[in-house]
Amino acid sequence: MRRIALISTIICTTLLMTEFALAQQSKWLPLGGIGRALMPGETKNPRFKHGDTRVNFFVEGSQLDSLLNPDLSTGCVLGEFNQIKRRKYFVNVRLPDNSVKRFGFATGNGYNLRDYNSRRNLDEVYLFDLDGTSECRVYSIMTPGG
Numbered sequence: 001m002r003r004i005a006l007i008s009t010i011i012c013t014t015l016l017m018t019e020f021a022l023a024q025q026s027k028w029l030p031l032g033g034i035g036r037a038l039m040p041g042e043t044k045n046p047r048f049k050h051g052d053t054r055v056n057f058f059v060e061g062s063q064l065d066s067l068l069n070p071d072l073s074t075g076c077v078l079g080e081f082n083q084i085k086r087r088k089y090f091v092n093v094r095l096p097d098n099s100v101k102r103f104g105f106a107t108g109n110g111y112n113l114r115d116y117n118s119r120r121n122l123d124e125v126y127l128f129d130l131d132g133t134s135e136c137r138v139y140s141i142m143t144p145g146g
Contacts, residue, residue, distance in 0.1 A: 053089050055105045057125065059141065061095040067127075067139040072119060076128065076136035080116045086131050088112065093127075103139070104128035 059067075075081030083089075089105040089112050106113035108124040120126075127139040 052087060055089050055091050057091045057105065059091060059093045059103075059127065059139075061093050061101075064093070064095075064139060067141055069138050069140040072126070072138035072140060073136060075117065075119060076131060076138050077134055081119055081138065082114045082136075083128055083131050084112050084114050086128075091127060101129075104131050108143075 072081050083104045083106050086104060090102045091105050092100050092102055094100055104112075104127065106126045106128065108120045108122045108126070110120070113120060113126065121140070123143055124140045125143055127141065129137040129139070
């Protein structure tokens with residue numbers, strides 16, 4: 001039994017040393033999870049896919065005042081009702097002055113929503129304005145299924 005353990009230890013050690021030696025010869029640094037390696041001295045940073053995702057959801061800009069939820073807005077200011085990924089998912093709303101404003105997007109089923117006090121309603125969609133600031137405003141909109 002000890003002989004088998006000794007042999008397996010020797011094999012594993014040899015494999016690790018060989019892998020280390022190959023890495024030293026090729027002079028590349030593996031960076032876990034990136035899917036590519038940077039050469040030493042390379043000046044370019046690895047590029048990650050990033051950006052925003054526009055959500056197709058229609059909101060009449062003239063109705064925003066009536067959709068404002070003061071209770072959820074207070075929760076947003078206190079950090080109790082926020083988006084999980086700010087500025088990741090958004091909805092463009094055309095305002096009455098014909099300008100377009102971008103609002104953060106989350107749903108009542110918990111998609112992109114951090115809700116510590118369970119204030120959400122499953123039949124609502126939430127639009128966030130200035131999330132992460134002391135002026136955060138949350139607009140709640142009933143979905144057609146609700």
